[in-house]
Amino acid sequence: xxxxxxxxxxxxxxxxxxxxxxxxxxxxxxxxxxxxxxxxxxxxxxxxxxxxxxxxxxxxxxxxxxxxxxxxxxxxxxxxxxxxxxxxxxxxxxxxxxxxxxxxxxxxxxxxxxxxxxxxxxxxxxxxxxxxxxxxxxxxxxxxxxxxxxxxxxxxxxxxxxxxxxxxxxxxxxxxxxxxxxxxxxxxxxxxxxxxxxxxxxxxxxxxxxxxxxxxxxxxxxxxxxxxxxxxxxxxxxxxxxxxxxxxxxxxxxxxxxxxxxxxxxxxxxxxxxxxxxxxxxxxxxxxxxx
Numbered sequence: 696x697x698x699x700x701x702x703x704x705x706x707x708x709x710x711x712x713x714x715x716x717x718x719x720x721x722x723x724x725x726x727x728x729x730x731x732x733x734x735x736x737x738x739x740x741x742x743x744x745x746x747x748x749x750x751x752x753x754x755x756x757x758x759x760x761x762x763x764x765x766x767x768x769x770x771x772x773x774x775x776x777x778x779x780x781x782x783x784x785x786x787x788x789x790x791x792x793x794x795x796x797x798x799x800x801x802x803x804x805x806x807x808x809x810x811x812x813x814x815x816x817x818x819x820x821x822x823x824x825x826x827x828x829x830x831x832x833x834x835x836x837x838x839x840x841x842x843x844x845x846x847x848x849x850x851x852x853x854x855x856x857x858x859x860x861x862x863x864x865x866x867x868x869x870x871x872x873x874x875x876x877x878x879x880x881x882x883x884x885x886x887x888x889x890x891x892x893x894x895x896x897x898x899x900x901x902x903x904x905x906x907x908x909x910x911x912x913x914x915x916x917x918x919x920x921x922x923x924x925x926x927x928x929x930x931x932x933x934x935x936x937x938x939x940x941x942x943x944x945x946x947x948x949x950x951x952x953x954x955x956x957x958x959x960x961x962x963x964x965x966x967x968x969x970x971x972x973x974x975x976x977x978x979x980x981x982x983x984x985x986x
Contacts, residue, residue, distance in 0.1 A: 696751050696760075698717060698719070698751065698783070699781055699782070700780045703720040704720055705717060705720050705726075706718035706729075707749050709742075709746075709747035709748045709749045709765075710746075710747065711745060711746050712745065713742040713744065713745055713746075713747055714731050714732075714739055714740070714741050714742075715731065715732040715740050715741075715742075715749055715762065715764075716729040716730065716731060716732070717729065717732055733785075734774075734784075734785050734786065734787040735786060735787065736787055740762075740774060740785055740787075742764050742766060742772050742789060743769070743789060744766035744768075744770070744772065745766070746766065746767035746803070747764045747765065747767075747772075748764065748803065748870065749762055749763070749764050750762075750763045750765075750804075750805055750807065751763075752816075756837035756838065757776075759776040759780045759783065760776055760783060761773060761774060761775050761776045762774040762776070762785065763792070763805045764789065765802050765804035765805040765806075765820060765821070766802075767803055768801075768803070768823040768824075769801065770800065771792040771799070771800040771801065771802060771818075771820070772789035772790065772791060772792070773789060773791075773792055774786065774789050792805075792818075794830065794842060794844075795833060795840045795842060796843060798843070798844075800818060800820070800830055800844075801820070801828075801844075802820020802822060803821045803822055803823050803869065804820060804821045804870045805820050806818070806819050806820065806872060806873060807819075808873035808882060810831070810847070810873060810882050811831065812880075812881070812882070814836075815834075815836055815839075816832055816836055817832045818832070818841055819873050819884075820871065821868070821870045821886065821887075822868075823867065823868055824850050824867060825850030825851055825865060825866055825867050825868075825869055826846060826847075826848050826850035826851075826865075827846070827848035827865075827869060827871050827884060827977075828844050828845065828846060828847065829844070829845045829846070829847045830842060830844060830845070831845065847884065848865065848869075848884065848886065848977060851863075851865075851866070855893055856890075856893065857892065857894065858894040858969060860892075862890050862892070862971070865886045865888045865973070865975045866889060866973075868888060868889045870887040870888075871885065871886050871887075872884075872885045873885075876976055876978065877978060881978075881979040881980075882979055883976065883977060883978045883979050884975075884976070884977040885974055885975070886974065886975045886977060887972060887973070887975075888972060888974075888975065889970065889972050890970075890971050890972070890973070891968045891969070891971070892968065892969055893966055893967065893968045893969075894967055894968075895966055895967075896964075897965075898965065899963060899965070903962075903963060906963075907960070907963045910956065910959055910960060911960075914959075914960050917949070917953040917956050918953065920952070921950070921953045924942075924945055924946050925946070927942060928942055928943070928946050
């Protein structure tokens with residue numbers, strides 16, 4: 696997208712930690728190293744939630760581009776552009792996007808598109824837990840008002856599928872883009888995902904079984920110590936003064952003992968997983984009269 700109205704295409708990106716990045720296009724077609732976007736006070740522009748995606752869209756019809764953020768499992772956030780189209784500037788605090796019923800719009804990426812062909816930009820969103828949701832624009836493009844959440848693609852119950860069997864449909868953390876893929880005049884869905892598929896290693900040898908047996912007492916002791924110190928650490932969360940440094944130091948010491956033992960024990964696990972990401976195409980079918 697052309698972030699600064701200079702006639703070329705730049706790249707906007709969210710991040711896991713909530714900062715927003717701009718990769719500005721240079722005259723030779725390459726991109727400047729990504730930099731944080733700043734608010735109108737010169738501070739890093741940062742979402743309230745984690746793992747954010749960003750779409751630039753004029754949400755208030757003032758001829759500049761605001762920032763619409765999808766978040767991993769929280770509300771969609773809006774940073775309003777209080778600058779201009781060519782020189783964007785943003786308020787320091789985002790606001791949640793609400794429906795006409797006063798409920799927060801939620802989704803892991805927020806994509807504006809006319810889903811139902813009425814000429815109005817709706818919101819179509821992926822989800823942390825799978826599936827695709829639609830919020831119909833019941834207002835206008837200049838003053839959008841979003842209806843209740845509707846499901847375009849249901850999430851699937853988690854199942855432990857084997858690597859050899861492959862996937863059966865879109866998985867978790869879906870990201871969605873609306874396009875007329877086959878040119879039939881109806882909007883279709885491209886849905887990206889993440890999925891874990893499992894495979895099983897050969898049984899442990901007698902030597903490995905003996906090694907595991909010898910290591911188990913120390914590992915179980917370290918596990919118990921880890922549970923105990925984290926219970927203590929968590930007892931301070933949200934209280935005045937926060938977590939004492941002395942407790943944090945003991946957490947680190949226990950972790951330093953537990954981590955190498957856990958790594959060694961992990962070698963004996965026979966069930967392993969591989970992380971995959973696919974893009975799925977869902978074609979919109981013609982409407983059936985009376986439905």
